[in-house]
Amino acid sequence: MPAIGIFGANGRMGRALVSVAKEQQLNLTAATVRAGSGLLGVDAGELAGVGKLALPLTATGPDSITQAEIWVDFTMPEAMLAHLELAVSANKAMVIGVTGLTDAQYARVQQAAKHIPIVWAPNMSVGVNLLLHLVQTAAKVMGPSADIEIIEAHHRFKKDAPSGTAMAIGASIAKALERDLAKVAVYGREGITGEREQQTIGFATVRGGDIIGDHTALFADLGERLEITHKASSRNTFAQGALRAALWLQNKQAGLYSMQQVLGLTELS
Numbered sequence: 243m244p245a246i247g248i249f250g251a252n253g254r255m256g257r258a259l260v261s262v263a264k265e266q267q268l269n270l271t272a273a274t275v276r277a278g279s280g281l282l283g284v285d286a287g288e289l290a291g292v293g294k295l296a297l298p299l300t301a302t303g304p305d306s307i308t309q310a311e312i313w314v315d316f317t318m319p320e321a322m323l324a325h326l327e328l329a330v331s332a333n334k335a336m337v338i339g340v341t342g343l344t345d346a347q348y349a350r351v352q353q354a355a356k357h358i359p360i361v362w363a364p365n366m367s368v369g370v371n372l373l374l375h376l377v378q379t380a381a382k383v384m385g386p387s388a389d390i391e392i393i394e395a396h397h398r399f400k401k402d403a404p405s406g407t408a409m410a411i412g413a414s415i416a417k418a419l420e421r422d423l424a425k426v427a428v429y430g431r432e433g434i435t436g437e438r439e440q441q442t443i444g445f446a447t448v449r450g451g452d453i454i455g456d457h458t459a460l461f462a463d464l465g466e467r468l469e470i471t472h473k474a475s476s477r478n479t480f481a482q483g484a485l486r487a488a489l490w491l492q493n494k495q496a497g498l499y500s501m502q503q504v505l506g507l508t509e510l511s
C-alpha cells in the first residue's frame with residue numbers, strides 16, 4: 243500500500259482526510275502543517291477527533307516531503323503551489339483538491355504534471371462527477387431554448403466564489419453547447435440588468451452557516467424547468483474520493499489526471 247501524506251492536516255478537509263484514512267486503514271505516514279504552527283507535534287488523529295494515530299504533525303518542507311510517496315493537498319492556492327514545488331523536487335505524486343486557482347496558477351499545475359503524476363479536481367465526489375455528465379445531456383436537449391443558471395451554496399468560511407465545482411459545471415454545459423464560457427458567463431446581477439440574454443450561463447453564489455456544498459444546474463424554459471442538484475452531507479465524501487485518487491495514482495506516469503479518469507467515467511459522454 244503506498245505511503246500517503248496530507249498537507250494542511252489541520253484544515254477542514256485535512257481533518258476529514260485523516261479520519262477517512264484511519265477508517266480505511268490506509269498507510270498514512272505523514273501529516274503536515276505550516277512551519278511554525280502551534281500544532282507541530284500534536285497527534286494528527288487526535289486533532290481529527292478519531293483518537294491517537296501515533297502520527298505527530300510535522301512542518302511542511304523538504305524534510306517532511308520524504309515521509310510519503312503520494313501527497314494530498316486541500317489547502318489554498320499559494321500554499322498548494324509551494325507544496326507542488328516540493329513534490330516536483332522530491333518526485334512525489336499529488337492529489338490536489340484546491341479551488342479558486344487563477345489561470346496562471348492552473349498553468350503551474352499543468353507544468354508540474356510534466357514531471358510528476360497529479361490528479362486535480364474541484365470536486366472529488368462520485369455524485370458531482372456523474373452530474374458533470376448529466377448536465378451535458380440536459381444541455382444538449384434543453385439548452386438551445388432554455389435559460390441556464392448554476393446555483394451553489396457553501397459554508398460561511400469558504401474563500402472563493404463561484405465554487406470550483408460550479409465553474410466545472412459551467413464548463414461542461416458550455417462545451418456541450420459549443421459556447422465559450424468566458425464570453426457567456428454572468429456572475430451575479432444587480433440593478434436594471436435588462437432582459438436575460440438567451441445564450442448566457444448565469445452563476446449565483448450563496449454563503450452561509452455550515453453548508454458543506456450544494457450545486458444545482460437549472461434549465462428553465464417557458465412552461466417547464468429541469469433542476470439537477472447535488473448536495474454533499476459530509477466532507478468525508480470528498481476525502482474518500484481524494485484517497486481513492488491517491489491509491490489510483492500509484493505507479494502512474496507523470497501527467498495531469500482528472501477525477502473522471504479515477505472514477506472510470508470518461509466513457510459516459
Ligand SMILES: NC(=O)C1=CN([C@@H]2O[C@H](COP(=O)(O)OP(=O)(O)OC[C@H]3O[C@@H](n4cnc5c(N)ncnc54)[C@H](OP(=O)(O)O)[C@@H]3O)[C@@H](O)[C@H]2O)C=CC1
Binds near residue numbers: 253341
Ligand atoms: N476538490 C474537492 O472535492 C474539495 C475541494 N475543497 C477545496 O479545498 C480547499 C480547502 O478547503 P477547507 O479544508 O475547507 O479549508 P480550510 O481553511 O479549513 O483549510 C485550509 C488549510 O490550508 C492551510 N493553509 C492556508 N493558507 C496557507 C499558507 N499560506 N501556507 C500554508 N498553509 C496554508 C491552512 O493552514 P492554517 O490553518 O495554518 O492556515 C489549512 O490547513 C479549498 O480550496 C476548497 O474549495 C474543499 C472540499 C472539497
Ligand SMILES: O=C(O)C1=N[C@H](C(=O)O)C[C@H](O)C1
Binds near residue numbers: 364400406408
Ligand atoms: O470549499 C468547500 O468547502 C468546497 N469546495 C469545492 C468547490 O469549490 O467546488 C467543492 C465542495 O463543494 C466543497
